[in-house]
Amino acid sequence: MIYSFRNSGFRDPETGVYNQTYFMEVFNREWHRHIRDHQSLALLYLCPHIHETVKQPHLLEFFMKQVQEAILRTTDLVARLNNNSFALGLFNIDEQGTQIVLHRIEEKIELFNLEYGKKYTSHVDYELAGYTCTPARNLRIELIFEDVESLTHELEMEKNKHIELRQMQ
Template structure:
């Protein structure tokens, strides 16, 4: 049997993206590297809403494949944090670059939804929140995760806005 990285322990079996444990290890390592090299990074949370009545087993996998295609850089990470949330780590990126990636993700989701609606008369709504920062000694990594989580929850109540970005420093 040939070993497959796509089926290994650091991948989410349903979507094929990295799992939370692997993401946290890499993000923590990158956080400290960015602190030393005085580079900025971004943490994004993506919360797609797939209704439980939808009976398409690979829908979330197909959806996340589109998101991965939008990122383009192999150094950036996409991971499943839990049943409903995904995290994206964008490394050595500035505000303009983060906005470009967000626009590409939104376009891929729009294209995906148009195709999906033609076939199933349904769409996947989502929230996408981003926090950009330059890691520093007095900035706690947990604060970054809390800020992006809080921004995501703020978006949940807003029908017309599904994307927001915040800079910590």
């Protein structure tokens, strides 16, 4: 990625997606708008596993470009939370719509791994977990982040499953 001073305040320099600070500001604003408009949203965590022995420059950037292509809507956000995880905020979307986005992300990652596997002998494993909910005044925004993080850890322990979506009540 070519570094741009114009985007330096809200973009992750390694991947080009939004940074955590910008994501949290926008997600908080959308949370309150969804309370007012009685709309549902989804929060997803994507945790790709790229082994540190893989010396492929820009691999994470290429991987995340595939994920961003799967989202399609410009109103949705992808942000890097830390070295191991990314957050996806899908706004004004229900559980069925979120399942469709999850399916598209899974297909893009499979294609990425297929192409990457032709050139190199490894692939990128991942967990993708999320919750959909309709924000309400009595529902703390922190709860959805805690629940998604917990679900991601559950998936990491289950080696045969890498995607799960739940509805927050």
